[in-house]
Amino acid sequence: MGKVAIINVREGKILDALNRFWRGLLETRAVDALLIPQTLPGGRNVVQTLVSDPQNLKRPDPLAPVLPVNSARLLSQMTRVAPSPRKVGAVLRSCELRALVELVKLKQASLDNLVLIGVDCLGTCSVGRYAERIEAGLTTEDFVRSFGEGQEDVSLREACQICEFPAPVHADLTVCLIGADLEKGIPVVAQTPEGAQILEGLDLKPGEDREVAGREEALSQLIARRTAVRDETLAQMQREAHGMENLLATFAGCINCRNCSTVCPMCYCKTCFFDSPVFDVEADRYLGWTEKRGTLRMPADMLLFHLTRMTHMAMSCVGCGMCQEACPNDIPVAHIFRMVGMGLQTVFDYVPGRSLEEELPLATFREGELPGIAEE
Numbered sequence: 001m002g003k004v005a006i007i008n009v010r011e012g013k014i015l016d017a018l019n020r021f022w023r024g025l026l027e028t029r030a031v032d033a034l035l036i037p038q039t040l041p042g043g044r045n046v047v048q049t050l051v052s053d054p055q056n057l058k059r060p061d062p063l064a065p066v067l068p069v070n071s072a073r074l075l076s077q078m079t080r081v082a083p084s085p086r087k088v089g090a091v092l093r094s095c096e097l098r099a100l101v102e103l104v105k106l107k108q109a110s111l112d113n114l115v116l117i118g119v120d121c122l123g124t125c126s127v128g129r130y131a132e133r134i135e136a137g138l139t140t141e142d143f144v145r146s147f148g149e150g151q152e153d154v155s156l157r158e159a160c161q162i163c164e165f166p167a168p169v170h171a172d173l174t175v176c177l178i179g180a181d182l183e184k185g186i187p188v189v190a191q192t193p194e195g196a197q198i199l200e201g202l203d204l205k206p207g208e209d210r211e212v213a214g215r216e217e218a219l220s221q222l223i224a225r226r227t228a229v230r231d232e233t234l235a236q237m238q239r240e241a242h243g244m245e246n247l248l249a250t251f252a253g254c255i256n257c258r259n260c261s262t263v264c265p266m267c268y269c270k271t272c273f274f275d276s277p278v279f280d281v282e283a284d285r286y287l288g289w290t291e292k293r294g295t296l297r298m299p300a301d302m303l304l305f306h307l308t309r310m311t312h313m314a315m316s317c318v319g320c321g322m323c324q325e326a327c328p329n330d331i332p333v334a335h336i337f338r339m340v341g342m343g344l345q346t347v348f349d350y351v352p353g354r355s356l357e358e359e360l361p362l363a364t365f366r367e368g369e370l371p372g373i374a375e376e
Helices: 014-027 071-079 094-105 127-135 140-148 193-200 214-239 246-250 259-263 283-291 302-316 322-326 333-345
Strands: 004-007 031-038 047-052 088-092 114-119 173-175 186-190
Touching: 004 014, 014 031, 014 140, 031 071, 031 127, 071 088, 071 094, 071 173, 071 302, 088 094, 094 114, 186 193, 214 246, 214 333, 259 322, 302 333, 322 333
Parallel strands: 031 088, 088 114, 114 173
Antiparallel strands: 004 186, 031 047, 173 186
């Protein structure tokens, strides 16, 4: 356990307490800018914002149960061409941190001058469902307290209900919500020397290990529940999508909009193969295919698109579920990709986002890695 500090919570106002913490990071120049979710005017959505002036931290709310964009994509856009010249803090959930780790290994992002601040993820809703919660008068603090009381929130996205990685990884600082008595204070744990140095520069009450003593047990219980739901969900998906006929039926609603690849943090190709001249063909080619098959589904190459995406990113899929959120026809893309990804990752004993030092299996040759295959 690293250095522990406690954010004081006054009158049960969790977000106000955290807001003082975020402001402190900018006011003490621990970071020059902060990438942090803030509530939009009207309150119906929360989006990532890049803030350099603490006075512009109007309505930060990284605990809000909504995830419009996986922020690993944003950090890739910011740092892919060149690292940040100044120190930028980034407030991220676990799936965002894990995706960022994979993008760094794929040379699509840089961690130079980034201070990673992880928050325990209690789960997120779709943007539409989140707006409904706001209209019904439900606040972020209501959500956090309900979670702390052990109430299951059925409005969470399916990807969150089966996510077994609620705790941040590879963060310099971790804001601990799970297993903490948030009415007394919010524990912040430094996971790196840089994180410890930042905590020393902030006006926070020193904490002790006992103040996060219940965290591991609470995490274990949550992970066990989510893992059980995950296994049941993916087993059902396996039955429903098994075989070519069932797979085609599962993707029957696909209109080839490619929203799933647009929002996926692991789809980073500057030019997609499916936008290349390979698919610029004359009408006569379509007619020739039709004559061979009798009927040609249009738009063409729908299943090829999804299978190609699986081969490109299944090893690094972190299960954030953004693909399924973006699908206009509610195709269970996230479940299919999680199912395929887990199968492939298990073969290579690889967990995406687990380690920055762990080499990507499909980009690394190891003699004798898969014994028995050559003899089959």
